[in-house]
Amino acid sequence: MPKFRKETQVTSVTDTSSSILGKAAQATPAPLASRIRGISDRTMAWLFITPAIVLLLAINIFPLIWAVYLSFTNYRANRPNAPLENVGLSNYSRVLSDPNIWQAMQTTAHFVFWTIFLQTLIGFSLAYLIDRKFRGHAFWTTVILVPMMLSPAVVGNFWRFLYQPQIGLFNYIVSFLTGIPPSSFEMLGSVQLSPWAIIIVDTWMWTPYVMLICLAGLRSIPDYIYEAAEVDRASLWRQFWSITLPMALPFIMLAVLFRGIENFKMFDMVTLLTGGGPGSTTEVASITLKREAFESWRTGRASAFAIILFVAVFGLANIYVKALNKVKQR
Amino acid sequence: MQTIKQALLGATSALVLFMAPSLAKADELTLCWAAWDPANALVELSKDFTAKSGTQMKFEFVPWPNFADRILNELNSGGKLCDLLIGDSQWIGGSAENGYYVKLNDFFDKEGIKMSDFADAAVNAYSTWPKGTPNYWALPAMGDANAWFYRKDWFAKPEIQAEFKQKHGRDLAPPKTWDELKEVAEFFNGREIDGKKVYGAAIFTERASEGITMGASSALYSYGFKYENTPGKYDMEGAVNSPDAVAGLEAYKELYKCCTPPGYTDAYMSESLDAFKSGQVAMAMNWFAFFPGLYKDEKVGGDKIGFFVNPKEKVAASTLGGQGISVVSNTDNMKGALAYIKWFAQPDVQKKWWSLGGYSVHKAVLTDPSFPESQPFAADFLVAMNQVQDFWQEPSYAILLQAMQKRLHDYVVADKGTAKEALDGLVKDWTEVFKDDGKLN
Incomplete structure (x- = not known):
């Protein structure tokens, strides 16, 4: 087994995530390792889930909110220059x-x-x-x-x-x-x-x-x-x-x-x-x-x-x- | 020094590569249209433009069922796919009002392009908005109308001729009225010819885009259907649902019920062509645009095919097809696009366009004494273009079209209600649309 893999191998299921990170940091080149060492578990967690959250917001949540907004207007996508008016609940009714x-x-x-x-x-x-x-x-x-x-x-x-x-x-x-x-x-x-x-x-x-x-x-x-x-x-x-x-x-x-x-x-x-x-x-x-x-x-x-x-x-x-x-x- | 030279060389190469797309774009035009026979003719014709100007032509041809969806989405989203667009006549109102097309009046004046050089009906239908005003948003590119073709060889068979004469007391000939059309269709329907069961007529029944509206309009217009009592007033009650319009719609349904091939519930251009080319039907409706290809067809073309304009009942009328060519406002190559329009408007180019299978509506082509004899359907094309009627060209045309598609398909194909109820419902739908648009109170 290559040295790198051997050094970073998790030896016990009781290893804490910080010790795993520490070992990962040791195995990476110096500048990157120093950067990773400065990151807390919470920050790391956020780093991992942020791309998924951004995608979710961009692809699901924002269009949903936007659709809710549009549902109260007279907007027509083929008439972008027409004045946008609030029509209340008219579309729903x-x-x-x-x-x-x-x-x-x-x-x-x-x-x-x-x-x-x-x-x-x-x-x-x-x-x-x-x-x-x-x-x-x-x-x-x-x-x-x-x-x-x-x-x-x-x-x-x-x-x-x-x-x-x-x-x-x-x-x-x-x-x-x-x-x-x-x-x-x-x-x-x-x-x-x-x-x-x-x-x-x-x-x-x-x-x-x-x-x-x-x-x-x-x-x-x-x-x-x-x-x-x-x-x-x-x-x-x-x-x-x-x-x-x-x-x-x-x-x-x-x-x-x-x-x-x-x-x-x-x-x-x-x-x-x-x-x-x-x-x-x-x-x-x-x-x-x-x-x-x-x-x-x-x-x-x-x-x-x-x-x-x-x-x-x-x-x-x-x-x-x-x-x-x-x-x-x- | 060597390192600096290498760095400079690398940077220059990177710059050239980076700039390449935009440099290419300057000498390139993309023309968008529907994917059909005339589009191939245009590709051939445009080679002359490339040879003359050095501008490379790219083409984006979309199949008809998706044409409106695809291109209108492109325009609505501010896309840059098309520099030039040969768009449907009904799009002109919306495209002019939304600023999707470039207004061409100043350009025409500057370049000496006269709209009076083109057939009046074509200019009105393909170029102007608002209707009846000299505001031009397109150059008439492709004249077209809905017409008919039939199996000339079947019509000429002596035994069929004799039987028809015995039954109807007249010679079997291309029908002149809708009553005759139905008579002939019924005569052929279910008959065995050359060992094969055949059917009367292939007509348009398509639900999704515009098929059944374009097909049924051919009957409606001939029976006297009008969109408004007074043009421009949107007073549709008594016009759209007049007794004549009801009779026209009933005639179309009768033709559908009596004489179309089995499974013909969602048929448009390609299904009509397939039914005719496979020897299933005696007559079929379709756009003039397909007639050159049909005439050249090895199995059913040549001496076996004949053509006729849409039969008259009370009014001589044909459903308008065809398109004008417009410059898309979003183009990055305005100069090149306008140069193409200027080139395309030339009488010589228009003559070649007709010879290749495109339908020029330039008077230099149409008034040429040899024109009626130039193709077996040319004379009919002249007749049809002088009696064309078109669907609404309003900015809300898509909603108006969808309402008509639904009402007609429900009545003709799905047997829901009566013709009067269908047209009454249509008046109601259209009134709501024009009220939304602020054109009716």
């Missing part, structure tokens, strides 16, 4: 009384509910099966995880072709199974089917993610609990409802939280598949927000909408996390 925005919120809620329901149901079922450790389960786990590893842009374009009514494989499979002519229905162009077309794609892509989290939950349940249940002659059904599900529940809830937040702001997949259409059938809140901000350029109103969305997601997530903590404590 117009957003909250806009039927198009409520329509988009309903569409979002429909999308979030069904994607989470299906992903949780299928994801947990798959995890339960994979957890049986049958022959080749590692191979099938890898296969199941493939959709999750793809880029949403690739998935969106790929499914757009699959759903194409004249040449798409999806329509041909449905036709083969049901006898309906493949060109007689349009998954992406129909008002009734297009929301489900998106739900199918999102479920296909993200079920593996839910499965992974659920699998972690199932594998964390100690075997001795099942062994005790078997001694008590509990049926498999009883074991599932009394042991497996309650003990995996915090993990399932965590998966629901992650997917819920992610799907609430879903943009890329919907844009690629339907662009919010036909009409406004699949226009989720994030697309409405993007149109308001970067196509209509009503920056003030778009900021108000963004703040409302942020508060809604933040509030719901907080309530959910509290419920999650209660479940964990049981």
